[in-house]
Amino acid sequence: MVTAIDEIRRIAGAIPDPEMPALTIADLGILRDVRMDGSGHVDVDITPTYSGCPALDVIREDVERCIRDQGYTDVAVRVVLSPAWTTEWMSEAGRVKLREYGIAPPRQQLFDLQALKIAVECPRCDSPRTHELAHFGSTQCQAVRRCDACGETFPHFKEH
Ligand SMILES: [Zn+2]
Numbered sequence: 213m214v215t216a217i218d219e220i221r222r223i224a225g226a227i228p229d230p231e232m233p234a235l236t237i238a239d240l241g242i243l244r245d246v247r248m249d250g251s252g253h254v255d256v257d258i259t260p261t262y263s264g265c266p267a268l269d270v271i272r273e274d275v276e277r278c279i280r281d282q283g284y285t286d287v288a289v290r291v292v293l294s295p296a297w298t299t300e301w302m303s304e305a306g307r308v309k310l311r312e313y314g315i316a317p318p319r320q321q322l323f324d325l326q327a328l329k330i331a332v333e334c335p336r337c338d339s340p341r342t343h344e345l346a347h348f349g350s351t352q353c354q355a356v357r358r359c360d361a362c363g364e365t366f367p368h369f370k371e372h
Pocket of ligand 1: 334335336337338339359360361362363364
């Protein structure tokens with residue numbers, strides 16, 4: 213059975229990220245929790261991908277409006293900064309969408325810093341031989357890399 217909370221979570225989770233509209237806030241793991249008390253008051257927790265994220269106010273307003281539109285007028289959207297967002301929270305669907313969008317997804321750290329040495333693969337040809345051209349791309353979350361195999365220049369969603 214789909215509960216009201218599940219429904220709110222599904223619809224709010226489908227809101228696109230303002231900086232990367234190909235991904236939803238659920239894909240990115242920005243939507244942390246949705247709760248409702250007996251009186252119908254809805255609490256939502258969101259965590260930005262990095263503190264000072266300029267898209268945060270937009271996301272907060274989108275979530276609030278989207279839930280009000282479903283008839284739940286008593287909504288509080290809370291920004292939770294601790295624990296800090298990590299690329300580990302990105303869903304598998306989110307990683308697949310990034311790749312389809314031509315952005316190399318963050319590497320999974322698996323709590324092992326050695327794993328950070330694993331290659332960033334080119335989203336066009338899958339070659340692991342890529343190098344960083346610039347640490348910051350179109351957003352602070354992304355770096356710009358070039359593939360040594362096919363010459364493609366592509367963004368990489370950095371692990372953090
Ligand atoms: Zn390539």
